[in-house]
Amino acid sequence: xxxxxxxxxxxxxxxxxxxxxxxxxxxxxxxxxxxxxxxxxxxxxxxxxxxxxxxxxxxxxxxxxxxxxxxxxxxxxxxxxxxxxxxxxxxxxxxxxxxxxxxxxxxxxxxxxxxxxxxxxxxxxxxxxxxxxxxxxxxxxxxxxxxxxxxxxxxxxxxxxxxxxxxxxxxxxxxxxxxxxxxxxxxxxxxxxxxxxxxxxxxxxxxxxxxxxxxxxxxxxxxxxxxxxxxxxxx
Numbered sequence: 001x002x003x004x005x006x007x008x009x010x011x012x013x014x015x016x017x018x019x020x021x022x023x024x025x026x027x028x029x030x031x032x033x034x035x036x037x038x039x040x041x042x043x044x045x046x047x048x049x050x051x052x053x054x055x056x057x058x059x060x061x062x063x064x065x066x067x068x069x070x071x072x073x074x075x076x077x078x079x080x081x082x083x084x085x086x087x088x089x090x091x092x093x094x095x096x097x098x099x100x101x102x103x104x105x106x107x108x109x110x111x112x113x114x115x116x117x118x119x120x121x122x123x124x125x126x127x128x129x130x131x132x133x134x135x136x137x138x139x140x141x142x143x144x145x146x147x148x149x150x151x152x153x154x155x156x157x158x159x160x161x162x163x164x165x166x167x168x169x170x171x172x173x174x175x176x177x178x179x180x181x182x183x184x185x186x187x188x189x190x191x192x193x194x195x196x197x198x199x200x201x202x203x204x205x206x207x208x209x210x211x212x213x214x215x216x217x218x219x220x221x222x223x224x225x226x227x228x229x230x231x232x233x234x235x
Contacts, residue, residue, distance in 0.1 A: 008199070008230050009060050011035045011181070011213030017044050017051065024055060026223050031055070033085075035211055037062040049082045059084040060179070060211075064118055066090035069100035076104030076115075084113050086179075088159060091117035091146035098153035114177065116157040117150035119143040119164070122182030122196065140164060144171050151176055157208070162197045166206035181211040185228070199232035207233075 010032045014020045020040060024032075034057045040048055041063060053059055061084040065072050072089060079087050089101050098117060106112040119142070120129065126139040135142055147158045147168045157177025160168055165178035182196040202210050212229050219225035 006203075006208050006234060007033045008226070008233055009033045009035045009179070009209055009211045010216055010226060011037060011062075011211050012052075012217065013037055013039050013213050014217075015039055015043050017048055020048070020052070023217060023222065024052070024057070027226070030223075030226070031057050032226060033058045033060065033209075035060045035062050035213075038064075046082055049084060053083060058086075060086040060088075060209075061113075062088055064088055064090055065101065066093045067097070069093075069097045072097050073100035073104035076101045080105045080107055080112060086114040086116065088116045088118055088179075091119055091150050091158065095149055095153045098150060098155055102154050114156045116159055116177060116179055117146065117153075117155050118159045119146040119150075120160070122161045122180075140167065144168065147172050147176070162202035162205050162207045162210065165202070165208075169206050177208045178206060179209045179211060180207040181213075183207075183210040183212050183215075183229075183233075185215050185225075185232075199229050200235075203233050203235065 012020045012023065012034050034052055036049060036059055049059060049061060061079060065075055066089060102115060105115055120139065129135045129139060143160055143164045144167060148171055150158050151172045157179060158168060159179045161182050162180040165180055168178050180202055183199055183202050184196050186198045199210060210233055216222050216225045216229060
């Protein structure tokens with residue numbers, strides 16, 4: 001299923017259709033790969049996905065499903081009909097849940113969007129993982145285990161920190177996608193992210209896709225910030 005080149009995904013974490021359309025209107029030459037997350041999807045529903053897709057953008061629908069296998073299978077069947085390019089779930093939902101998600105996502109003709117699994121959020125530190133989640137293993141070991149479980153379930157890749165991307169490829173193969181948030185410019189604020197790095201360093205570490213939100217969407221010149229990010233990541 002891997003059929004996409006490395007790219008920058010712009011996290012359109014807006015609260016309304018008007019905001020995201022005003023933002024996308026700034027791009028007169030490019031068609032950025034867009035991530036639609038919970039805030040925008042819950043505000044506007046599936047119509048926002050159709051509207052952005054109609055403008056020619058590729059879409060990563062970032063809803064992080066995590067429920068019993070049957071529920072996730074049925075939900076993925078609904079999301080598959082939206083014709084997005086990529087969607088995701090939590091690897092913590094276990095292999096049976098991920099397997100059922102693939103079944104729901106796969107259309108009658110055998111096609112489907114790419115499906116990736118969230119390992120540990122880039123806002124989660126090892127300390128918080130131990131104290132809040134009672135996971136005593138080191139962060140890297142946990143991420144690699146979740147990635148290997150996602151691979152075993154037949155998924156296309158994982159969401160992880162760019163700091164872990166290369167090791168995921170070592171463990172799961174070069175064709176196993178790494179989608180990495182937690183990317184900030186060297187001269188920018190890391191915000192609420194913990195495990196972060198720059199676009200250039202993410203490329204060096206093996207990220208296939210980087211997800212960048214506020215450094216682009218809240219920049220004085222979002223188009224210039226996007227172009228800078230593409231330049232630094234793709235070289």
